Amino acid sequence: xxxxxxxxxxxxxxxxxxxxxxxxxxxxxxxxxxxxxxxxxxxxxxxxxxxxxxxxxxxxxxxxxxxxxxxxxxxxxxxxxxxxxxxxxxxxxxxxxxxxxxxxxxxxxxxxxxxxxxxxxxxxxxxxxxxxxxxxxxxxxxxxxxxxxxxxxxxxxxxxxxxxxxxxxxxxxxxxxxxxxxxxxxxxxxxxxxxxxxxxxxxxxxxxxxxxxxxxxxxxxxxxxxxxxxxxxxxxxxxxxxxxxxxxxxxxxxxxxxxxxxxxxxxxxxxxxxxxxxxxxxxxxxxxxxxxxxxxxxxxxxxxxxxxxxxxxxxxxxxxxxxxxxxxxxxxxxxxxxxxxxxxxxxxxxxxxxxxxxxxxxxxxxxxxxxxxxxxxxxxxxxxxxxxxxxxxxxxxxxxxxxxxxxxxxxxxxxxxxxxxxxxxxxxxxxxxxxxxxxxxxxxxxxxxxxxxxxxxxxxxxxxxxxxxxxxxxxxxxxxxxxxxxxxxxxxxxxxxxxxxxxxxxxxxxxxxxxxxxx
Numbered sequence: 295x296x297x298x299x300x301x302x303x304x305x306x307x308x309x310x311x312x313x314x315x316x317x318x319x320x321x322x323x324x325x326x327x328x329x330x331x332x333x334x335x336x337x338x339x340x341x342x343x344x345x346x347x348x349x350x351x352x353x354x355x356x357x358x359x360x361x362x363x364x365x366x367x368x369x370x371x372x373x374x375x376x377x378x379x380x381x382x383x384x385x386x387x388x389x390x391x392x393x394x395x396x397x398x399x400x401x402x403x404x405x406x407x408x409x410x411x412x413x414x415x416x417x418x419x420x421x422x423x424x425x426x427x428x429x430x431x432x433x434x435x436x437x438x439x440x441x442x443x444x445x446x447x448x449x450x451x452x453x454x455x456x457x458x459x460x461x462x463x464x465x466x467x468x469x470x471x472x473x474x475x476x477x478x479x480x481x482x483x484x485x486x487x488x489x490x491x492x493x494x495x496x497x498x499x500x501x502x503x504x505x506x507x508x509x510x511x512x513x514x515x516x517x518x519x520x521x522x523x524x525x526x527x528x529x530x531x532x533x534x535x536x537x538x539x540x541x542x543x544x545x546x547x548x549x550x551x552x553x554x555x556x557x558x559x560x561x562x563x564x565x566x567x568x569x570x571x572x573x574x575x576x577x578x579x580x581x582x583x584x585x586x587x588x589x590x591x592x593x594x595x596x597x598x599x600x601x602x603x604x605x606x607x608x609x610x611x612x613x614x615x616x617x618x619x620x621x622x623x624x625x626x627x628x629x630x631x632x633x634x635x636x637x638x639x640x641x642x643x644x645x646x647x648x649x650x651x652x653x654x655x656x657x658x659x660x661x662x663x664x665x666x667x668x669x670x671x672x673x674x675x676x677x678x679x680x681x682x683x684x685x686x687x688x689x690x691x692x693x694x695x696x697x698x699x700x701x702x703x704x705x706x707x708x709x710x711x712x713x714x715x716x717x718x719x720x721x722x723x724x725x726x727x728x729x730x731x732x733x734x735x736x737x738x739x740x741x742x743x744x745x746x747x748x749x750x751x752x753x754x755x756x757x758x759x760x761x762x763x764x765x766x767x768x769x770x771x772x773x774x775x776x777x778x779x780x781x782x783x784x785x786x787x788x789x790x791x792x793x794x795x796x797x798x799x800x801x802x803x804x805x806x807x808x809x810x811x812x813x
Contacts, residue, residue, distance in 0.1 A: 319371075320406065324491045326363045329370035333406045337441040340495070341401045342374035345487035346480065348396040349453060354574045354581075355460050355476060357469075358398060358483035374399030376429025377451050377458075378582050386723070386736070387421075387432035395457060395578040400450040400484055401430055403437035408446070408496030416488065416497040417760045418527070419449040420481060422508025422534075422723060425600050426455045426586045439731035443757045446497035448488060452480035452513075456581050461546065461602050462553030464570035472546045474602030478520065481513060482607075485526040503529035503760045507723055511535020511628075515689060518622045519615040522607060529763055531627040531756065533729070534634055534722055537685030538810065539611035541600060541637070549602040555594040613685075616692040625763040626693040627756070628686045629703035632719030632785075635674045636681030643669050646676065653809035660802050671718065676806075683799060684806045690776045699775040701765055702797075705786045707748045709733070711740035728752035728786075748790035755792075 319330040320338040331340035346358035353359055375394035408414055417440055421428035430449040437447030452458060458477030465473050489499045504527045506514045511532040517523040518530055544552065554565060560580060562572045583589055589597035601608055609615065640646035643662060646669070647654040661667070661676050683704070690700035705725040708716050716724075727736040731753035733745050755765040755773065765773050771792045774782040783797040797803070 321367060322402075322410070323494045326361050327365065328367045330367045331370045331402075335438065335442075336406050337403055337438045338406045338408075339401070339403050339438075340370040341372055342399045343368075343370055343402065344374070344398060345400050345450065345484045346398040349398060349457070349476075350395055351574060354395070354457070355462075355465055355473070357473070357476070357479050361398075373401065373431045374451070376431050377454050378578050379423075379427050379429075379454055380582060380584050380586075382427055385427070387428075387434045387726070389429045390431040390433065391429065393429070395581075397429075397451045397453070398480060398483075399430075400448055400487070401437075402492075402495050402497075403441040403447040404495050404497070405441050405444060405446075410494045410496060412496035413493075413498040413501070414444060414446050414496050415761050416446045416448060416492055416499070416502045417756075418485065418488065418502060418504045419447070420452070420504065420506030420510035420513045421449070422506065422510040423454065424587075425458060425477060425509045428454065428509070433735035434727050434730060434732050436730065436732050436735065439753055440757065440760075443753075445757060445760055446492065446495055448484075448492070448497075450481065450484040452477045452484070455586055456556070456583065456597060457578075459598050459600055459602060460553055460556075461544075461549035461598065461604070462557065462570065462573070463550050463565045464567060464573075465553070466550065468567070468570065471606055472602075472604035473607075474544075474546070474549050474598070474604045475607045478513065478516065478601075478607050479522075481517065482520070482522045482526070485523065489526060500528065502527045503531060505531035505533070505729075505756070506535060507533035507726055508535065516601075516608065516612050518624070518626075518689075519610070519612045519620055520607065521609060524622065527622070527624065529625050529627075529759065530622070531759065532686070532689065533628075533725060534630045534682050535628075535686075536681055537628070537687075537689035538613045540681055540685070543601040543603045543608070543611060544598045545603055546605070549598050549604070552595050552598045556596040558594075559596055613688065616689065619696070621692050621696050623696045623698055624693075625698050625759070626690060626700045627703070627759050627765060628689055628700065629705065629784075630678065630682035630686060631722055631725050632704055632706035633674065633716065634678040634682045634720075634722050636677030636679075638673055638677050640673070643667075643672055646673055650806070650809040653805050656805050657802075657809070660805060674718065679799065679802055680806050684803045684810070687776075687797075687803055688807075691778065694777055699763065701759070701773055701784070702776045702782065703773075703784045703786065704799075705752070707752075707786045707788060707790060709737050709740070709745050710742040711737055725752065725786075729756050744790045748786065751790065751792060752786060 344361040377397035440447040461474035512535040514532040590599035693700040758767040759765040781797040
């Protein structure tokens with residue numbers, strides 16, 4: 295009996311502690327119901343909040359639908375699934391969930407003391423991954439430092455690969471219009487959800503900045519020109535996202551043919567509603583595939599590879615729209631890493647330079663003046679400027695033309711533990727843990743005090759921009775706004791500080807601009 299009594303007493307104590315923990319859990323209201331998160335180190339976090347219905351069954355390849363309401367308080371202490379994808383061994387930002395097609399969730403970090411209606415600035419993160427990988431769960435994307443800095447931080451999932459970009463004649467018939475860019479529709483749906491709900495987490499729906507890297511940066515640049523995103527954000531940060539439409543956007547005709555090719559590969563030849571039902575019944579693993587890069591260039595092509603020119607979500611190429619003055623009138627922070635890269639199919643230096651037409655000789659003199667440079671190094675430097683630096687300047691110029699301020703950067707800091715490996719500078723996307731101040735999650739025991747110093751500096755610039763549309767602040771090296779006269783550029787340097795100057799890469803970028811097929 296005494297043993298039973300002790301067991302019951304222990305159970306009662308556990309239940310009491312559990313109830314106490316639940317009572318202390320932070321709770322926030324949404325239009326669908328209440329959510330309970332967790333609080334640690336002065337930050338309250340709410341994870342796995344649905345901003346749209348699960349894109350399953352009839353919702354596969356459909357515009358995001360409203361999320362269902364729930365009764366009671368929903369547990370928001372763990373991430374929802376990241377979106378369906380093939381995992382990449384050795385990924386620098388490994389997922390901490392099992393990917394699933396049921397993935398339209400977002401996460402909110404806020405100062406623990408922030409009350410509903412506090413009107414704090416909001417930062418929204420869009421992950422990269424070439425539109426075929428990525429998610430919100432990686433530790434590198436933790437928003438705690440932003441929340442500790444008085445910012446409500448939000449990360450959102452969006453569909454990728456064939457789930458995010460897919461067209462087919464039956465989809466066009468069902469929707470009554472061409473479709474194909476479900477990933478971008480997901481992003482807009484999440485921003486719309488925030489417009490309705492973020493005040494309940496202490497955020498100001500009128501002060502929302504969007505930020506993304508790589509494919510996420512490309513998303514930011516396209517959101518700047520999308521009618522459906524108009525008024526949903528007040529600032530934009532694009533990290534290594536380009537700015538020119540150098541990667542071809544599929545025509546609607548080609549996009550639908552790619553969808554037909556994919557269906558045929560699975561024995562589905564019906565291009566009407568019956569065929570669409572059969573495609574939606576395919577296992578998620580079959581839709582995901584295992585080699586999307588190859589599928590994009592296969593014969594027949596079975597993955598469209600990204601944006602589709604369907605005309606309603608994306609009303610045109612972003613650079614063409616910017617030239618026409620169709621850019622959101624918001625301040626912009628934009629840039630690249632110092633050893634960023636682009637894409638080329640050239641196998642030799644001669645072929646690489648020849649791809650730039652009548653600027654070939656001038657670019658050869660600029661990037662390989664004595665003819666002794668290694669092809670790989672020249673290719674990386676030239677295509678990095680072609681795909682990242684010159685397009686970033688292009689976007690900055692059009693933001694200024696729209697009457698807004700633009701701040702251009704080139705991030706060149708390399709972690710101490712990586713300097714022997716990354717001799718050319720900071721590779722693509724390596725600025726992320728500095729902007730987030732999550733270098734400890736990225737480099738672990740190898741982190742050095744100077745790495746933390748570089749992170750504090752980069753993070754401070756981002757936080758200031760989110761708060762005021764201007765990255766400058768007390769004790770920070772001055773970052774001048776870009777204009778065509780000053781051509782101002784801020785470089786994050788290897789000594790963990792920053793230096794602003796007239797863009798030292800201007801001559802090279804001017805040559806690339808001259809070779810570009812201007813819209």
